[in-house]
Amino acid sequence: MGLFTRSTPDGDNERKPWLEQAPAGDVVFAGAEFADSYAVLRWDTGRGGVGLVHSLVDGNASCKMAVRALHNRHGARLGERYACVVAAQTATQVTQPYVPQLLAYDLGASGKQYETTWAQLAAVLGQPAPYWFHALRDRDAIAGWRPGSPPAVVPARDIATPVTALTELAADEPDGSPAAELCWYLAREVRRRGHTEVTRQIAELQGNAADGGDGAHLVLGAVPAPLLRPGPPEPAEMVRRAGWLSITERRDVLAHRVADFAQRWDGGRDWHTGAVTDLDPASCAVAREWAQRLVPAADDQPPTVLEKVLLHNAGNADTDLLLHDPVAGLPVLHRDPGSLNASLYTYSLQRLPTRSPLAALILSGNGHSCWIRTQDGTLWLAPEREGWGIGFGYSGNGCHTLARLVDVLLDDISAPAARPNDPAAPRGLFELLRDTPDDRTTTYTRAQLLAARAG
Incomplete structure (x- = not known):
């Protein structure tokens, strides 16, 4: 099937965006598919397929990136499945109420994405299309959606900061563990914030729909599951710091995932480390004195959380040498060892672990x-x-x-x-x-x- 039907007598169809062309004829919902980090609901129409895209890792989906992911999946047959891709966005307007936005991309056309509306999409499909708030984008719920389905009930969470690693790490910790207390708090706080935000957004969207706005032309794919416990109190600072200290010293994959969460959540605010510092013992006598106490890092084990973050921020795991400062308990990265530009990278501390004045x-x-x-x-x-x-x-x-x-x-x-x-x-x-x-x-x-x- 071609990307466009034959033009109407005045030839207008070929000059219009796909969604604004003549009626699409019979429309059949063809189910959901997943390409990389995108969920795509597809409808077959008399003029070709149209896909509604939601990102599973971010609030907004890129039309071009989604098309690229679909091309990787279908190759040359992509044009047989899709004539137009529509990507759901979070609301961009500063003023109330909340109404999600849509961008569209016509395959085989100018290559430019353009703004469209839920009303326009509903006119093509003959029915309102579903929207999933970014805090409710559950893969199974999207896969199971059918026209006329009631909204799925999904625990709210931030798709950019998944909490699975937090709960898994906490579940394995002994009683009284600061790391467990910290992880349980963060997991519940993410849920609480997500529930609060999406509940407000749904109320605003429903108000817009009642007033005849564009929100009247979509349906909700999911609503948030009720919160069954009150918001947790934040652990004391010493508990938070003790929890992160134990996590950042670990070498297992689960600890690395929890650390990734922290970097996205608050940049590791409660870690015991601070800024990454570049030191040059060749030109600085004080750095040279400090460097004399460094020892090789363990090379028969995976990197600790701090070592991995340092390598990610300042180094190259294939060419740089990891050292260890046994006094500060910190990793040190020897960048380009043996070269004229060799330098040392390490963290400063947020507090000095000493009682000596x-x-x-x-x-x-x-x-x-x-x-x-x-x-x-x-x-x-x-x-x-x-x-x-x-x-x-x-x-x-x-x-x-x-x-x-x-x-x-x-x-x-x-x-x-x-x-x-x-x-x-x-x-x-x-x-x-x-x-x-x-x-x-x-x-x-x-x-x-x-x-x-x-x-």
Whole structure:
């Protein structure tokens, strides 16, 4: 079957988008199929097949990516099955109410996707088409849908942050496990948020339909299952951090999946690690001292969660060498070992795991790095949060952040890395760091820092 029927006498059909052409004749629902991460409901019409696409991994589906996935599945026979593909989108309008959007793509035409409406799609199909909110896109429910089916009842969840790994990990943990408490909380919180969001969106869509809007021309593929327990209280910060500490030290696939969830959920906010730092022992004497304590990482086991994330963010698992900092308990990536451009990558910590007081602050201009030496002689990278860098030798945000950090570490060596809403540091301490040369290594003793803070 061709992509287009013969033109009407005035030839308008060939110039119109497929969905706006003459009536499609008899329409038969042909079921669902799955191509890569797309669910496609297909109808056969007198002018060819039309597919309604929902992404199973994202709120929005790309017409062109869906067509590519279908082509991978059907090859040269794709044109025999589809003349037009319509992709469901989440609502894009800022104002209320919520009404999902549609984009369409005509195979064999200009190659451009275009906006369409549920009313237009319903006119072609002779019946409203189903929409699945992104929190309710259950593969089995979509596969089982038929025209006239009542909405499936689906537990709401965010398809971009699946919770299966969380519940599986928690189920295997012993009683009292911080990791289990953390994972159960996150899984239930994802469900709670999904249920709240989709319930609101359905109410808005129903209001739009009652007013005769485009929402009147679609049906719901699913509604959220009721929540059977109240929203869980968030675990205390120490429980969250202890849970993530145990998870990020693990090497199993399940822990890696839970870590992937954390990266999408909040970027690993409660992990004990902070920013990834690039260090060059060849040009920085302090980094050279630190590098002397590094040992080879285990090469007979899969990487830990932290090792895998570090490799993903900064390295190449095939060419780079993994090391281990036994003092900080952190992985270190030796990038391009043996080359002139070799460098070391590791994490800073969000808190220093020591009770020994701050003895000195070391600022390396050559290495553009900030170090803390504690009274017991141990060298630490200064705590630093991802996205909130520290620096010196200038008057910008990085210097303000470092001054706030030093201010609190003088009183409590285990204080967390500075946050953007923390109180400003004393002016004298900020000015000391601002005026520090950035082309050499400078060491400030505890006495010097305390004097600057008091000045």
